[in-house]
Amino acid sequence: MSTETLPVYTKKDFQTDQEVRWCPGCGDYAILSAVQSVFPELGIPKEKFVIVSGIGCSSRFPYYMNTYGFHSIHGRAPAVATGVKIAHPELEVWVATGDGDSLSIGGNHTIHMLRRNVGIKVLMFNNRIYGLTKGQYSPTSEIGKKSKSTPFGSADRPFYPLSLALGADATFVARSVDVFQPHLKATVKRAAAHKGSSFIEIMQNCNIFNDGAWESLTEKEVREDHIIAIEHGKPLIFGKNKDKGIRMNGLELEVVQLGNGIAEKDLIVHDEKNHNPAYAFLLSRMDSTPGFPTPIGVLRAVDAPRYEDRIAEQIREVTAKRGKGDLAKLLRQGDTWEVK
Amino acid sequence: MGTITQSPPRKSKKREVLEKAVIRFCGDSGDGIQVTGNQFTNTVALYGNDLATFPDYPAEIRAPKGTLPGVSGFQVHFGSTEIYTPGDAVDALVAMNPAALKMNLTELKKNGILIVNVDNFGAGDLKKAQMASNPLEDHTLDAYRVFPVELMKLTSAALKELGLDAKSVDRCKNFFALGMCYWLYNRPMESTFRWIEDKFKAKPQLIEANKLAMKAGYAYCEATEAFQVSYEIPPAKLAPGLYRNISGNTALALGFVAASQQAGIPLFLGSYPITPASDVLHELSMYKDFGVVTFQAEDEIAAVTSAIGASYAGSLGITTTSGPGMALKTEALGLAVAVELPLVICDIQRGGPSTGLPTKTEQADLLQALYGRNSEAPIPVLAASSPGDCFWVALEASRIALKYMVPVIVLSDGYLANGAEPWRVPQPSELPSIPVHFTTDARGFMPYSRDPKTLARPWAIPGTPGLEHRIGGIEKQDVTGNINYEPLNHEKMCRLRAAKVEAVAQEIPEVVPAGDPSGELLIVGWGSTYGPITAAMKLKRAKGHKIGHVHLRYLNPLPKNLGEVLKRYKKILVPEMNMGQLVMVLRAKYLVDAQGYDKIQGKPFGTSEMAAKIKEVLQ
Numbered sequence: 001m002s003t004e005t006l007p008v009y010t011k012k013d014f015q016t017d018q019e020v021r022w023c024p025g026c027g028d029y030a031i032l033s034a035v036q037s038v039f040p041e042l043g044i045p046k047e048k049f050v051i052v053s054g055i056g057c058s059s060r061f062p063y064y065m066n067t068y069g070f071h072s073i074h075g076r077a078p079a080v081a082t083g084v085k086i087a088h089p090e091l092e093v094w095v096a097t098g099d100g101d102s103l104s105i106g107g108n109h110t111i112h113m114l115r116r117n118v119g120i121k122v123l124m125f126n127n128r129i130y131g132l133t134k135g136q137y138s139p140t141s142e143i144g145k146k147s148k149s150t151p152f153g154s155a156d157r158p159f160y161p162l163s164l165a166l167g168a169d170a171t172f173v174a175r176s177v178d179v180f181q182p183h184l185k186a187t188v189k190r191a192a193a194h195k196g197s198s199f200i201e202i203m204q205n206c207n208i209f210n211d212g213a214w215e216s217l218t219e220k221e222v223r224e225d226h227i228i229a230i231e232h233g234k235p236l237i238f239g240k241n242k243d244k245g246i247r248m249n250g251l252e253l254e255v256v257q258l259g260n261g262i263a264e265k266d267l268i269v270h271d272e273k274n275h276n277p278a279y280a281f282l283l284s285r286m287d288s289t290p291g292f293p294t295p296i297g298v299l300r301a302v303d304a305p306r307y308e309d310r311i312a313e314q315i316r317e318v319t320a321k322r323g324k325g326d327l328a329k330l331l332r333q334g335d336t337w338e339v340k
Numbered sequence: 341m342g343t344i345t346q347s348p349p350r351k352s353k354k355r356e357v358l359e360k361a362v363i364r365f366c367g368d369s370g371d372g373i374q375v376t377g378n379q380f381t382n383t384v385a386l387y388g389n390d391l392a393t394f395p396d397y398p399a400e401i402r403a404p405k406g407t408l409p410g411v412s413g414f415q416v417h418f419g420s421t422e423i424y425t426p427g428d429a430v431d432a433l434v435a436m437n438p439a440a441l442k443m444n445l446t447e448l449k450k451n452g453i454l455i456v457n458v459d460n461f462g463a464g465d466l467k468k469a470q471m472a473s474n475p476l477e478d479h480t481l482d483a484y485r486v487f488p489v490e491l492m493k494l495t496s497a498a499l500k501e502l503g504l505d506a507k508s509v510d511r512c513k514n515f516f517a518l519g520m521c522y523w524l525y526n527r528p529m530e531s532t533f534r535w536i537e538d539k540f541k542a543k544p545q546l547i548e549a550n551k552l553a554m555k556a557g558y559a560y561c562e563a564t565e566a567f568q569v570s571y572e573i574p575p576a577k578l579a580p581g582l583y584r585n586i587s588g589n590t591a592l593a594l595g596f597v598a599a600s601q602q603a604g605i606p607l608f609l610g611s612y613p614i615t616p617a618s619d620v621l622h623e624l625s626m627y628k629d630f631g632v633v634t635f636q637a638e639d640e641i642a643a644v645t646s647a648i649g650a651s652y653a654g655s656l657g658i659t660t661t662s663g664p665g666m667a668l669k670t671e672a673l674g675l676a677v678a679v680e681l682p683l684v685i686c687d688i689q690r691g692g693p694s695t696g697l698p699t700k701t702e703q704a705d706l707l708q709a710l711y712g713r714n715s716e717a718p719i720p721v722l723a724a725s726s727p728g729d730c731f732w733v734a735l736e737a738s739r740i741a742l743k744y745m746v747p748v749i750v751l752s753d754g755y756l757a758n759g760a761e762p763w764r765v766p767q768p769s770e771l772p773s774i775p776v777h778f779t780t781d782a783r784g785f786m787p788y789s790r791d792p793k794t795l796a797r798p799w800a801i802p803g804t805p806g807l808e809h810r811i812g813g814i815e816k817q818d819v820t821g822n823i824n825y826e827p828l829n830h831e832k833m834c835r836l837r838a839a840k841v842e843a844v845a846q847e848i849p850e851v852v853p854a855g856d857p858s859g860e861l862l863i864v865g866w867g868s869t870y871g872p873i874t875a876a877m878k879l880k881r882a883k884g885h886k887i888g889h890v891h892l893r894y895l896n897p898l899p900k901n902l903g904e905v906l907k908r909y910k911k912i913l914v915p916e917m918n919m920g921q922l923v924m925v926l927r928a929k930y931l932v933d934a935q936g937y938d939k940i941q942g943k944p945f946g947t948s949e950m951a952a953k954i955k956e957v958l959q
């Protein structure tokens with residue numbers, strides 16, 4: 001590819017002729033559109049993209065992207081993708097998954113993929129519900145969630161998906177929202193540029209089974225007060241009037257009103273490169289305390305060796321040391337004897 | 341290559357020539373029984389005997405010392421004629437403690453040789469073995485030729501000069517016993533010396549100690565009056581060639597390396613440790629210089645799905661496991677059927693259900709392999725019949741998977757996996773060629789178009805310009821591969837996937853029964869029962885009975901002429917280490933009155949019980 005010039009792609013090049021079968025009004029459309037807009041800008045030949053998914057509404061994603069695509073089985077996309085990436089490290093491997101797919105049935109594969117830091121980018125569509133199976137509560141549904149399978153409310157506590165990813169020592173952890181197109185595109189672009197595992201939680205509206213799940217964050221009137229868009233090197237400031245901030249108070253975060261002796265310099269300056277995941281972990285669950293905003297943007301982006309590179313390196317090293325394997329020699333290794 | 345060194349010259353003791361012998365070592369799992377057995381095996385193999393082994397060890401790594409559940413055994417049957425099984429009855433038993441004696445004595449022949457470590461027969465040892473009185477004193481052993489040996493004291497005396505701690509000295513006693521057995525069967529010690537030198541490279545003192553212990557054991561038999569006779573078992577007349585000793589799991593691993601080399605694509609193993617399959621993972625993890633990737637996944641589901649991902653990206657994806665892991669892989673096997681990618685799944689069967697008998701053998705996963713998936717998801721199934729055959733089955737399964745773009749299941753079992761036999765090392769020219777073609781031509785590319793002969797779909801790997809396409813588990817339209825839920829399309833696709841598996845039958849060899857081509861009885865077997873069936877049939881045919889033996893390597897699809905062959909015999913007997921699985925398939929498919937002969941004890945069939953069953957059926 002080095003001697004050829006890359007074709008100039010447009011969004012259209014990444015669209016397929018398949019009829020999109022999500023419900024009208026579903027947040028998945030916006031995510032598809034954002035990804036189709038970002039991919040042409042990445043400077044990567046189209047044939048290098050592989051999108052792997054599990055099962056769920058969100059997991060239909062690969063069918064609508066004109067790239068290589070693999071719609072696998074429920075929860076197993078990270079494992080399939082890991083095989084693809086180890087076998088062929090130059091590919092750009094993405095995973096499209098849902099909150100149930102990645103955190104319930106596939107929770108094990110998700111954490112181990114992140115732990116290994118395989119160079120796979122995960123788009124996790126979090127609608128806090130099982131969409132495809134028509135509306136059972138999910139591992140991200142709020143406690144007390146009334147759903148088809150929990151008519152009296154759910155009894156279990158939800159995951160904080162970003163906390164979970166950080167707990168698995170994920171090297172790139174971010175959050176965005178289906179309806180915040182510029183922010184979503186920018187976040188997807190950042191994930192694309194990251195070398196190791198990237199995990200983006202995308203807050204997505206399922207207008208059929210869980211409409212308005214994110215309304216309190218996304219409604220125009222409240223959005224500025226309930227969301228904080230964090231950026232590397234910038235202080236943690238939010239609010240309609242940009243007059244609220246977050247500072248450290250011992251080991252806790254604290255929301256403060258700017259003014260009255262509290263200035264910008266007292267606030268936390270976001271450092272996505274902080275190697276200690278504890279900092280990002282604090283951010284990832286600060287909205288569990290009333291009065292705190294929900295962070296969106298890149299919480300953590302640190303460099304670490306990729307799993308597939310280490311595997312390839314080992315093969316190179318051993319081969320350099322022993323020479324390329326000789327089958328005839330291998331078959332007769334150890335003690336042998338000749339029968340005449 | 342090993343050269344045969346002559347044993348040291350003997351004094352005037354008697355030497356008897358035998359055709360074959362069965363020796364069994366038994367003791368605590370901490371006594372080094374498996375090492376001792378393996379060394380003995382290697383030495384007799386290098387000498388040129390044919391052989392079969394049966395390592396039998398407990399599921400617990402170190403059960404409480406001296407107890408019955410902690411007993412580990414290793415049996416070797418070696419001879420100057422063809423050896424088919426590890427042997428029913430034991431000629432020489434080496435027992436390291438009372439528990440081992442208790443668990444193994446019933447299999448020692450009357451008047452058989454019994455070497456006992458008397459240093460371990462204190463009151464406490466007897467109690468741990470739940471023995472009321474000392475068998476060395478209460479006439480229990482009157483029917484045997486007993487050689488009581490103070491193994492610990494003698495080893496300790498031999499190593500006195502080295503100043504080792506008591507624990508290290510104790511660890512050498514198995515080599516003292518091995519030295520005695522080398523004297524007993526007139527075997528050179530050199531290959532074990534070499535092994536010791538390699539094993540303890542970093543600890544020269546232990547090299548010295550183990551060698552000394554072994555030499556002392558040898559010298560002890562030479563010097564004491566107790567041992568008056570030793571035995572000589574001349575080399576067997578095997579087909580000419582270069583031989584090595586090989587276990588089923590090693591053979592399987594080598595078969596896959598060979599397949600990847602023949603196909604010219606990298607091997608990817610996704611696996612999760614499980615007895616008795618882990619050794620294949622261990623073995624393959626060493627072959628990085630062959631470009632082999634071994635991925636120890638977080639569970640069996642990730643193991644198989646990562647292998648599917650690797651195949652999708654152009655590798656030979658394989659996964660290895662045993663029954664419980666096989667159960668976890670089930671859903672992914674359906675995916676492999678639907679996406680039509682090459683994949684080899686190895687099930688090294690063990691006793692079940694559930695955790696069952698993790699270290700014991702069984703053949704009860706046949707129906708799981710054939711049918712254990714949701715919906716219509718046919719998969720070719722092959723079974724290996726001996727440790728060395730595992731190599732060839734791995735190659736054949738890979739060849740079929742790559743040629744037909746299908747998952748293929750390989751069945752082995754605990755007995756084949758750990759058992760060993762002499763294996764003729766093939767020349768590279770004897771290996772099958774495995775052509776692989778990646779589609780690159782974008783003109784008219786359709787992901788589910790088919791090769792007219794094999795019905796295989798094209799293999800278009802990611803990274804190929806212009807061939808971007810989507811695959812998945814959802815039903816797809818014939819040819820285009822687009823999502824499709826139409827009734828007739830679904831039926832067509834189900835039939836196509838089945839026809840593709842059936843198409844394999846066009847090139848698998850027709851069965852030719854061993855023994856008589858028609859007659860009173862046909863024995864149909866599969867997998868590791870090959871040895872006992874062959875040995876027992878030989879006995880019965882020598883008595884004039886007309887018996888044939890078909891051993892099925894291909895269990896799906898079955899050989900085309902099998903139905904016709906079944907009809908040539910008056911009776912059909914199907915011995916299996918399960919409750920009658922193949923027999924059920926044969927009865928259903930061919931409407932024949934085949935009868936089963938089941939054994940589900942975690943142990944292979946013995947030759948004599950097999951012969952007795954044949955006799956009963958012939959009456």
Ligand SMILES: Cc1ncc(C[n+]2csc(CCOP(=O)(O)OP(=O)(O)O)c2C)c(N)n1
Pocket residue numbers: 055056057058059074097098099100101102125127129130131132133138671
């Ligand atoms: C093994 C298995 N179990 C259950 C299902 C049924 N199933 C399909 S999708 C799904 C949940 C999907 O939820 P989520 O991952 O949140 O995706 P969404 O549809 O909300 O995008 C379930 C339970 C299945 N397909 N496979």
Ligand code: SF4
Pocket residue numbers: 021022023025026027028057058127131132205206207208209
């Ligand atoms: S059910 Fe919900 S998530 Fe699924 S397509 Fe419809 S709106 Fe979207």
Ligand SMILES: [Mg+2]
Pocket residue numbers: 056098099100125126127128129130131138
């Ligand atoms: Mg969901």
